[in-house]
Amino acid sequence: MTEIDLGLGVLDHQLVDSDRHRCGKVDDLELEGIQEGRPHVTEILAGPAWEHRGLVGGLAARIAKRLGRGGLVHVPWGEVERIRFGIRLRRPAHELGLDRGEERARRIVEKIPGASL
Amino acid sequence: MKTIFSIALGILAAIGGFVDIGDIVFNVAAGATFGFELLWAVLIGVGGIITYAEMCGRVATVSGAAVFDAVRERFGFSVGLVALVAGQIVNLMTLAAEVGGVALVLELLSGLSYRVLVLLAVVALAIVLWTMPFGWIERVFGYGGLCLLVFAVAAIKLNPDWGAVAHGFVPSTGSGNGWVYAYYVVGLIGAAMIPYEVYFYSSGAVEEQWGPEDLGLNRANAVIGYSLGGLLSFALMISAGALLLPEGISAELLGTVALVADVPLGQIGLLLALIGILFAVSGAAVDSAFSGAYNVAQFFGWEWGKYRHNAGAPRFTLAWVVMLVLSFAIVITGIDPIMVTELSVVASVVALPLTYVPILLVANDRAYMGEYANGRLGNLFGVLYLLVVLVIALAAIPLLLLSNMGQG
Numbered sequence: 001m002t003e004i005d006l007g008l009g010v011l012d013h014q015l016v017d018s019d020r021h022r023c024g025k026v027d028d029l030e031l032e033g034i035q036e037g038r039p040h041v042t043e044i045l046a047g048p049a050w051e052h053r054g055l056v057g058g059l060a061a062r063i064a065k066r067l068g069r070g071g072l073v074h075v076p077w078g079e080v081e082r083i084r085f086g087i088r089l090r091r092p093a094h095e096l097g098l099d100r101g102e103e104r105a106r107r108i109v110e111k112i113p114g115a116s117l
Numbered sequence: 118m119k120t121i122f123s124i125a126l127g128i129l130a131a132i133g134g135f136v137d138i139g140d141i142v143f144n145v146a147a148g149a150t151f152g153f154e155l156l157w158a159v160l161i162g163v164g165g166i167i168t169y170a171e172m173c174g175r176v177a178t179v180s181g182a183a184v185f186d187a188v189r190e191r192f193g194f195s196v197g198l199v200a201l202v203a204g205q206i207v208n209l210m211t212l213a214a215e216v217g218g219v220a221l222v223l224e225l226l227s228g229l230s231y232r233v234l235v236l237l238a239v240v241a242l243a244i245v246l247w248t249m250p251f252g253w254i255e256r257v258f259g260y261g262g263l264c265l266l267v268f269a270v271a272a273i274k275l276n277p278d279w280g281a282v283a284h285g286f287v288p289s290t291g292s293g294n295g296w297v298y299a300y301y302v303v304g305l306i307g308a309a310m311i312p313y314e315v316y317f318y319s320s321g322a323v324e325e326q327w328g329p330e331d332l333g334l335n336r337a338n339a340v341i342g343y344s345l346g347g348l349l350s351f352a353l354m355i356s357a358g359a360l361l362l363p364e365g366i367s368a369e370l371l372g373t374v375a376l377v378a379d380v381p382l383g384q385i386g387l388l389l390a391l392i393g394i395l396f397a398v399s400g401a402a403v404d405s406a407f408s409g410a411y412n413v414a415q416f417f418g419w420e421w422g423k424y425r426h427n428a429g430a431p432r433f434t435l436a437w438v439v440m441l442v443l444s445f446a447i448v449i450t451g452i453d454p455i456m457v458t459e460l461s462v463v464a465s466v467v468a469l470p471l472t473y474v475p476i477l478l479v480a481n482d483r484a485y486m487g488e489y490a491n492g493r494l495g496n497l498f499g500v501l502y503l504l505v506v507l508v509i510a511l512a513a514i515p516l517l518l519l520s521n522m523g524q525g
Contacts (some may be wrong), residue, residue, distance in 0.1 A: 012193055047202075056198050115428040
């Protein structure tokens with residue numbers, strides 16, 4: 001077991017799926033067992049989970065909600081394969097629900113000729 | 118293994134890609150106003166861009182994290198978002214200035230109406246970004262920008278007082294209006310260290326899929342490419358100082374810049390100067406449009422990169438399209454591109470610390486960078502330049518007002 005600093009080494013780091021596609025950031029972490037004195041991470045939150053991320057974060061989260069965009073995605077911690085230069089996940093983004101924003105944009109881009117260039 | 122030839126090609130592109138509209142405007146105006154007295158400020162700026170380009174290129178090469186990955190990881194969401202917004206405002210202003218510059222050069226070459234040429238410039242840039250692979254984009258504009266070497270020939274042919282030129286590399290308080298002089302110091306350093314260059318450079322290392330074996334290439338590109346690129350800035354200031362200052366010509370028009378090559382070298386000099394400016398400024402427009410897309414994608418964790426193809430990184434693709442559309446909306450109003458250029462350089466100076474602090478922190482993190490973390494020399498220059506950047510960031514806006522935008 002190596003020791004990692006959750007604040008510096010996980011939070012705000014890049015999520016990379018099993019096909020090596022970038023698929024969001026670690027926007028927040030869900031912890032359990034704090035009361036029992038045995039805190040452990042249960043979930044990664046990806047999407048506008050910025051309420052607890054400072055004043056600007058709270059404002060950005062409110063705006064994101066108002067726009068009704070990019071729903072919050074919960075990724076169980078067990079899906080994490082390794083942590084080194086990004087958080088590598090065990091499955092492709094679409095299986096984890098992490099591809100929705102990208103798919104919406106893809107539908108627009110694919111209408112333009114030469115989208116595969 | 119990369120051959121010496123391909124390394125040399127990369128360095129050539131870095132030289133030609135160094136100069137943008139901000140460098141052209143500030144170096145020629147400084148030469149026309151203060152002769153060679155401000156060459157030292159350019160030297161400081163070139164040292165700064167070498168230091169930070171090498172550093173962020175190394176971070177990206179080792180870890181795959183480009184500038185706004187580092188900003189997000191080190192500053193967290195809230196402060197990072199402030200840095201992102203500041204960076205994007207600067208990118209957009211820079212892009213607008215470059216697009217306006219492209220249209221101005223096309224106007225000088227064709228005589229068509231400025232507004233039509235703005236539209237033409239934006240459409241042409243969009244087609245280039247949509248269709249060309251990354252390596253081509255980087256090279257084509259870099260090589261075309263090498264035509265600016267005509268200014269080096271012009272500087273020599275104008276036979277300036279070389280003693281005075283050498284003296285210009287020693288920092289001095291300058292003659293004439295002190296506020297204007299100080300404003301030019303900030304502008305020249307800021308133009309050389311304009312932030313999109315490090316955004317683009319670090320993301321480019323990922324685009325080119327550099328690995329640790331390319332760290333030598335990274336160093337060569339940053340050190341050799343940018344110092345030789347800096348020579349073009351020196352040449353602009355020296356030729357403007359030798360030609361415009363004695364005649365009392367101020368340099369508020371881009372045509373005056375081309376004239377600097379026309380007088381000593383004739384028609385061919387003029388043509389090369391215009392083509393060089395066209396490629397250099399178009400290349401900078403491309404870089405700053407992409408930088409806007411890189412920054413937002415890296416901050417929110419979207420897929421990014423030209424190597425992913427247009428539909429493979431769709432939000433990134435839409436982001437640079439939006440950058441181009443917004444810059445068009447700014448420039449088509451008819452706002453003076455030279456003024457936008459000056460404002461964009463001043464704004465970028467103010468935003469610089471927000472970019473440089475996280476890069477310096479990540480480059481020093483041994484847990485992250487391992488054996489490739491900053492050494493003593495890297496840190497000495499890194500901290501030194503961070504101080505320079507902090508000082509000019511604080512001074513920039515007061516000097517803009519006190520010097521009446523350099524008009525005195």
